[in-house]
Amino acid sequence: MAVFEYRGILTSTGKGVHGVRDADNPKTLRALLRKEGILLTQAAEEQAAKATAGRQLNLRFLSGRVPIADIALMTRQLSTLIGAKIPLFESLSALIEQVEKEGLRRALTNIRDQVREGTSFATALETHPKLFSGMYVNMVRAGEASGTLEGVLDRLTTFMESQSQLQGKIMAALAYPILMMIIAAVLISVLMVAVVPKVTAIFQSMNRALPWYTSLLIAVSKAAAGYWWLIGSGVVIGIVLFRRWKSRPVGKLVWDTFVLRMPIFGKLFQMVAIARFARTLGTLLAAGVPLLQAMGIVRTVLGNAALEKVVEQATGSIREGESIAEPLKRSKRFPPMVTHMIAIGEKSGQLEEMLDSVADAYDKAVETRVQMLTSLLEPLIIVFMGGAVAFIAMSILFPLIQMSEFVN
Numbered sequence: 001m002a003v004f005e006y007r008g009i010l011t012s013t014g015k016g017v018h019g020v021r022d023a024d025n026p027k028t029l030r031a032l033l034r035k036e037g038i039l040l041t042q043a044a045e046e047q048a049a050k051a052t053a054g055r056q057l058n059l060r061f062l063s064g065r066v067p068i069a070d071i072a073l074m075t076r077q078l079s080t081l082i083g084a085k086i087p088l089f090e091s092l093s094a095l096i097e098q099v100e101k102e103g104l105r106r107a108l109t110n111i112r113d114q115v116r117e118g119t120s121f122a123t124a125l126e127t128h129p130k131l132f133s134g135m136y137v138n139m140v141r142a143g144e145a146s147g148t149l150e151g152v153l154d155r156l157t158t159f160m161e162s163q164s165q166l167q168g169k170i171m172a173a174l175a176y177p178i179l180m181m182i183i184a185a186v187l188i189s190v191l192m193v194a195v196v197p198k199v200t201a202i203f204q205s206m207n208r209a210l211p212w213y214t215s216l217l218i219a220v221s222k223a224a225a226g227y228w229w230l231i232g233s234g235v236v237i238g239i240v241l242f243r244r245w246k247s248r249p250v251g252k253l254v255w256d257t258f259v260l261r262m263p264i265f266g267k268l269f270q271m272v273a274i275a276r277f278a279r280t281l282g283t284l285l286a287a288g289v290p291l292l293q294a295m296g297i298v299r300t301v302l303g304n305a306a307l308e309k310v311v312e313q314a315t316g317s318i319r320e321g322e323s324i325a326e327p328l329k330r331s332k333r334f335p336p337m338v339t340h341m342i343a344i345g346e347k348s349g350q351l352e353e354m355l356d357s358v359a360d361a362y363d364k365a366v367e368t369r370v371q372m373l374t375s376l377l378e379p380l381i382i383v384f385m386g387g388a389v390a391f392i393a394m395s396i397l398f399p400l401i402q403m404s405e406f407v408n
Contacts, residue, residue, distance in 0.1 A: 004020070004021055004023060004026070004029050004043045004044065005018070005019075005020055005043070005044050006018065006019060006020075006021055006029060006033065006040060006042065006043045006044075007040075007041050007042040007043075008033055008038040008039055008040045008041050008042075009038070009039045009041060010037060010038060010039075011037050011038070011039055012037055017038060019096065019097055019105075020096060020105055020106065020109045021033070026043050029043055030043075066101050066103050066104045066131055067164075068160050068163065068164050068167075069160075069161075069164050070099075070100075070101050070104060071104070071131065071132075071160060072156075072157050072160035072161050072164060074095060074099060074104065074108075075153050075156050075157045075160065076153075076154075076157040077095060077098075078091055078092075078095060078153055079150050079153035079154050079157060081094060081095070082149055082150045082153065083150045088115060088121060088149075089112060089115055089116055092108055092111060092112040092115065093112060095108055096108050096109055096112065103131070104131065107128045107131050110124075110127070110128070111124040111125060111127075111128070114127070120141070120144060121140055121144055121149075122137050122138070122140040122141035122144055123141075125137045125140060133301070134297050134300060135280060135283070135284060135297050135298075135301060136156060138284065138289050138293065138294075138297055139152050139155070139156055139283070139284060139287040139289060140152060140153075140156075142287045142288040142289045143287060143288070145288070146288050148287075148288070151287075152287045152288075155283055155286060155287055156283070156287075159279060159280075159283045162279065162363070163276075163279070166275075166363055166366065166367070169367055169370070170366070170367075170370050173367075173370045173371055173374045174370070174374060176374070176378065177374055177377040177378055177381060180378065180381045180382070180385075181381060183385075184381060184384065184385040184388070187385070187389075188385075188388050188389075188392075189224070191389070191392055192220060192221045192224045192225075192392075193221070193224050193225050193228070196217060196218075196221040196392065196396070197221055197222070197225055199396050200214070200217070200218045200221065200396070202400075210399055211395070211398060211399060213391070213394065213395045214395040214396070214398070214399050216395075217391070217392060217395040217396075249305070252305040253305040253306060253309065255305075256304045256305040256306045256307075257305075257306045259304070260304065260306055260307075260333070264373065265373075267369070268366065268369050268370070268373070269304065270307075270333075271362050271365055271366050271369065272362075272366055273302050273303060273304050273307050274334060274335070274338060274358070274362050275358075275359050275362035275363050275365075275366060276301060276302060276303070277298055277302060277307070277311070278338070278355045278356070278358040278359040278362065279355070279356070279359035279363075280297070280298050280301050281294055281295070281298045281355055282351075282352045282353075282354075282355030282356045282359060284297060284298070285351060285352045285355070286352045291318065291324075292315060292318060292319060295311060295314065295315040295318065296315060298311060299311040299312055299315070306333065307333055310327075310328065310331040310333045310334070313327060313331070314327035314328055314331070323343065323346050324342055324346060324351075325339045325340075325342040325343035325346060326343075328342065338358055341354045341357065341358055342354060342355070342358070
């Protein structure tokens, strides 16, 4: 059976529609759509559509870039449909008709076909790792096994929405300082390359001794104007070598350990990782995922090799009969408050609630800290810009004043 991209017209309203539908051949597709009141005007098999993608838009490239907000919305809609007692196959078919992102629509079409052939929903999701994470797949698998798929999808939606909101707040807070830094870099570069050489040419023609700061400015300006290609190449090569080193396990561990020890920002990165750890583990346990399996999934979402190593060691200790809190406490990577709350949750049988409380507290702490850092960064950037421009102006004006006094 083939998958077709089609365009048609609703016979009842005359409105144009488009979508993806599987059928044996175009004739069968036309008959299927006619039953739904759609007059087929154009149909292209998926393989043929790929051949024309280069002339329009590379949808395959975009398929791995579906925003988390779109996946959260799709999950919410699927939960609603399943809660209305609509079978999974029909629910997926309904979603395919209304999903806007082409990459997500293709993935859902493939998942629906697998479900129709008898594959479990979780196993079908697992074939699209760029869209559905290991946590997503394992929670769905637990929901299918326990008959609570609707509730699991609700938890997944809440989790993804909270992560998306936190990322949005952080990016919104950092947008202005980043813009200021870009403007400062462009402004100083233009001054050094285009303005300073023309003005300092006057000094060189007069054969007079210049102040050290003016000589420094001239040297920097000549280097920027004459060797910009060498400087740029060095920066690019340095970035490539650094990324290659950081992609190796040893390099990633060394760098991530350094990141956690950085002044000011290290604490922020640690708080983000701990919030992610607590939120993910709490969500997985609440969905019925076994603890050891949940710890293995959590390790992959932390984004820091040093903390991943701690969680891996903690998983081994738990497998040997220890509690969750003890190995985390021994690592000294998790604050005492976090390990204490986890220990209380284990003893009281309310671990999921405690983890959610930890995640809420750290999400708020991250938001507060980001706001504090941005409030400090803004005046620092302004001072840096003002200082750089003042240095350039001083290096140009002072020699001019001295020369005018000498001439007089």
